[in-house]
Amino acid sequence: APLLIANWLAAPVSEPLRHQWLGKFENGYASVMLLRGVNKPEQLAELAAIAPSVAGVRWVDKVAEVSTVMGRYRVLMAWVIALSYLLVFAALSYRFGKQAWRALLPTLLASGLALAILALLGQPLQLFNILALLLILGMGVDYGIFLLENPDRHATRPFLSVTLAAASTLLAFGLLALSAPPALPAFGLPMLLGIGLSWFLTPAFMPLTASKK
Numbered sequence: 001a002p003l004l005i006a007n008w009l010a011a012p013v014s015e016p017l018r019h020q021w022l023g024k025f026e027n028g029y030a031s032v033m034l035l036r037g038v039n040k041p042e043q044l045a046e047l048a049a050i051a052p053s054v055a056g057v058r059w060v061d062k063v064a065e066v067s068t069v070m071g072r073y074r075v076l077m078a079w080v081i082a083l084s085y086l087l088v089f090a091a092l093s094y095r096f097g098k099q100a101w102r103a104l105l106p107t108l109l110a111s112g113l114a115l116a117i118l119a120l121l122g123q124p125l126q127l128f129n130i131l132a133l134l135l136i137l138g139m140g141v142d143y144g145i146f147l148l149e150n151p152d153r154h155a156t157r158p159f160l161s162v163t164l165a166a167a168s169t170l171l172a173f174g175l176l177a178l179s180a181p182p183a184l185p186a187f188g189l190p191m192l193l194g195i196g197l198s199w200f201l202t203p204a205f206m207p208l209t210a211s212k213k
Contacts, residue, residue, distance in 0.1 A: 028056070074127040081133055088141055096148060102205045103144030110197035111136050114190050128183055132173075132190035139169055140198030147206050159203060166199035 008014050009021060020032040038044060044061065051059035085108065092100035111133050118129065143162045150158035174195065176188025 032060075070127045074125070074130050077127065077130040077134065081130065081137065084134065084137055088137065092141075092145070099148060099207065102207065103148045104141055106144055106201040106205050107137055107140035107194075107198050109201055110140055110194045113197050114193035117193055118190065123186075123189070126186045128186035129190050132187050132194065135173070135191060136194035136198065139165075139195060140202075143198055143202045144205070147202055162199065162202070166195055169195050 009018055022030040022032065048059050051057045089100060089104050092103050096103065146162055147158055170192060174188055174192035176184045177192050179185055179188065
């Protein structure tokens with residue numbers, strides 16, 4: 001007796017592949033066919049070009065669809081970060097006047113250097129990298145604001161406070177760089193580099209003032 005699809009779907013052997021059977025539609029039956037043995041991206045492009053010419057075949061590349069969506073959000077978040085820098089600079093200018101750049105520039109340089117290091121390491125620019133830059137802005141600029149409010153370079157307490165804040169941030173987010181899932185290092189490594197560089201660069205941009213003691 002021939003093996004009917006209904007009997008096959010009811011059998012335990014079909015459990016790993018049941019989700020591929022889509023069932024009956026208006027024009028017939030449909031099933032998902034998974035590709036195997038594709039080792040090069042060029043082969044996917046060739047198959048995508050051939051599929052429309054075959055009757056009843058529809059090409060579906062979920063990985064490419066997700067990558068496209070992530071790419072759109074990456075560009076959108078990049079514009080959000082640029083706008084955030086402008087708004088933060090406007091707020092700092094209202095508070096510190098011509099000295100506002102001293103609080104913001106170290107974080108901007110740290111973010112740029114973090115991306116440059118990732119590029120040197122061969123890491124592609126991902127959405128999680130951009131999201132990390134937004135947190136670097138929010139946390140790194142605090143170091144500049146705190147030191148600019150306490151400009152005495154001979155005072156140790158302001159820098160000690162900033163060091164403790166940076167250390168807690170690195171422990172909370174920077175250790176994600178050691179995680180196994182790919183998304184976590186993509187977020188944690190920029191945080192590790194950006195926060196560390198912000199902490200290192202911020203004191204160098206503070207104005208030279210004499211000690212009050």
